Amino acid sequence: MSGKSEFLTCQRVLGLMVLLGSMIHHMLRVNISIAIIEMVNRNNTTSTTDAPRYNWDEEEKNNVLGYFFWGYVLTQIPGGRLSEIFGTKIIIGIGIMTASLFTILTPISSYMNYYCLLFVRFALGIALGVQWPSMPPMATKWVPPTDMSKFLSHLTASSLGVAVTLPMCGYLIDYWGWPSVFYVTGTIALTWTICWFYLIYDSPERHPRISENEKLKLRHEIKRDMPSAKKKSTPWKKILTSGPVWAIVMANTCASFTFFIAFMQLPTYMSHVLHFSIKANGWLSSLPYFVRYCTSVISSCVADFIKKSERLSTTAIRKTFCSILFFGTFILFAIQAFWGYNSIVSVAVFTSSLGLMGLATPGIYANSVDIAPAYSGTVYGISQVPAALAGYALTKIVAVITKDEQSFQQWIYVFWIVAGVNLFAFLFCLIFISGDEQSWNHKTDDAEIEKLQNDGSKECP
Template sequence: MGRRKIDELLLSAFGWVPARVALGVLTFFGFMNQFMVRVNLSVAIVAMVHQNKTVDEVQAQCTAEPQGSNNSNSLVVGTTEYQADALTKIIMQDAPEEKGLAWDEVTQGLVLASYYYGYTVTQVMGGRLAELYGTRFVFGGCILGSGIITLFTPLAARAHAGAAIALRVLLGLTGGVAWPSMHALLARWIPPLERPRFIAFAYFATTLSVTFTLPFCGLIIDWHGWDAAFYVTGGLCLSWCLLWFTLMHDSPSKHPRISREELEHIEMSVAAGGSSKKTGTAIPWRHISTSMPMWAIIVCDMGNTFGLSIYITQLPTYMRNVLGFSIKKNGLLSGLPFLCRYVGGVISSTVGDWLLSRGFLSIVNTRRIFSAIAMLGPTVVLVGVAYSGCDPALAVSLLCLSMFLNGAITTSQLVNHTDIAPNFSGTLFGISNTFASIASFISPLAVAAFIENEQTMSQWQKVFWMCVPIYAASEVFYLVFCSGSVQPWNYAGQHRRHAHDELSGPEATALQ
């Protein structure tokens, strides 16, 4: 069946669905898959790594002493059965040779961080390729390559830690183009006032993916072993690619099922926001490198990503080694904060768009207020996490609150690239995410340095305290230097068109 015939069938069945809504659904599941293969190792590594001690010898600090012990320094909660269950499954694998991989704390940190070594390299390239050639090929190729690489991960891990690191670097190279390429699509497809909501729904599928992937992989590992976690997630990526390459179109004007009304609304709105149908061939590197609004985004992105990567890569380990949860319960509870982040993103973007469209706030003040919520909120809450002790309900609740507040990033830094230079938003996102990636691969190594092979509450308090000044300092810089106005260099290589003069009403007011 040809693509034209497929388009005709889809038009007759789903012609009532706005094209950009269908695009959002496709993008949602694409990001779900992309992040699934990125974070599956965070849960799998708990079962992959060999434990040198027996079940009785290896205990989480929160279950280290029996209740009623005279040791005043003991930390006790009623989760001993979870810890024993987790360690039994990790140590007593199906066969003697399956007891686990002999990776120490440093090796585990290197394996977890290696994704970001590759992820850093392709950020700018991904954004620029999508600006010039479209997101369909770039984003689709990212998921396709990631799925294939994931299928080979168990083989590489069993062969050698170096092979696993190399494959994770390659996975990072492939995944690095995802977010920047989607920002190029955002500038072409989504009206400016709808962008925070689109980011919250579609982009933040990555956050929802963490919520789903951690317990999902925990169950798969419990049922079929850690190899299966990679096979299942890799296979889901390949299945999604069939839909993406069949249904995706790079611009509204190329979409065969879009209504005339929706096409006119999108084209007029994105033009008013400073987007041009054709991107200039020359990137204004000098102006970008000296733009303080751009540096505000970069610094804020680095601070936010440093803290977030600790949540993503280290939370399952903290849940098991300190709070004493089983691998199944570990996955479920580790995912809850990210579910809260998704909910926070949807709520904050909806409220922010409402305030902006009604004229209650300017773009720059909207970005500042919600950025303060997203960055300073976790700064305060993490202090509480550091001293929550062995109350698992309190610890998980605080982590959930921290991530809920951080969801406001959808209405601030994460969309700010399209405010200041929509024609180069993919490239700008690639630049800022390149810097953020440096923070991403530093954070697991920093955690390993603080832990020093001692999985104790006091060591983890140092980890949480480490995040506090990083969140706070990066946010202060953003508040001082951010902007909500289109920068003159957005029109480099073009004749500036005052398309916003063609609009009237709240949309035009909000964009000026």
């Protein structure tokens, strides 16, 4: 029993729940990307189920995809700051629970009215927007700095969520119609929420079932890095005028712009331009996400190993991974712009580009903890605002370019835009990224640490 408890530590349970939660997050986002193919009337297709179809043009269809981002952008900064103040557990728990309910309501809202559906998509974005920026504040209390990239790679399990969801949705649509996609994914998310509230606590000191050995071990490893910004005024001016913060903002925005081309538009491109069936579409669209998760885990382990060995500085580690990510993606989308009409080339390019996106974990995601552990949620939330808007901008760009014709000739313009964005990101990050802790970050002194630990212990039943 003791050996089992030492293996299944509270920290590992947290890692598992973060991994599953990341899968759930993108499951609730990507489900409509493949469902919308069957939700829209097309002259050359027939439905095998009784599910209704709607006469939406390209602009209306992309609004259904894009309105999510207007809600998503609103809760990025509040999500990070509220988690620093009230704790990650309650913020993420309420967010996913609310998102699961709106997911289940999606078919009903589409039956009622097109604008009801847009509202549900907007509300879904609000609910899910708190999740990503809420995670760094919890990570700083549970994970040592030398393991931070590896832990945050759990966030890219969102790719596994997409990889599982797309083929699953393909089969659900084929057998039971597109509404089943939202009922099934929403129910899965509700189940996860119940487990989250029972299993997860904001810090080792607050956890009622943690062993003394694990608590002492974590206290020793994280003591000097324990952030506490609850009662401190946020140094907004210094944060918003910080070069390293803007490096994270630009890197996250450009990476998200590239990610969303695959996340929101790949199923449509596979269907309309490459003419894959709905089931084949689901499997082929999911392939890049498996690769992304694998590269995220591997590159994060490599980054943490280098950090522990002290062979490179933290700044050099972040710049190296960002440079490979952005310059490599620039090359890939230039290739896609020339030969993307070939299905083999397209699958290879999208798979490779999302594989490179895995390098964002050691290159970008861990960087907010490097420069400001106490305000990591706020900094990451700030970077998520333009990143979310990039997703909406991409839906509008694709809608305008492909409004009259869904052909490779039209998509060439999209691919060159994505290539240009990555070239800009490569140059910007090479100059401005830093891994050094900033002077405006609040450091917790020994007295505060002891008080936090004692307060947490008193709350345990």
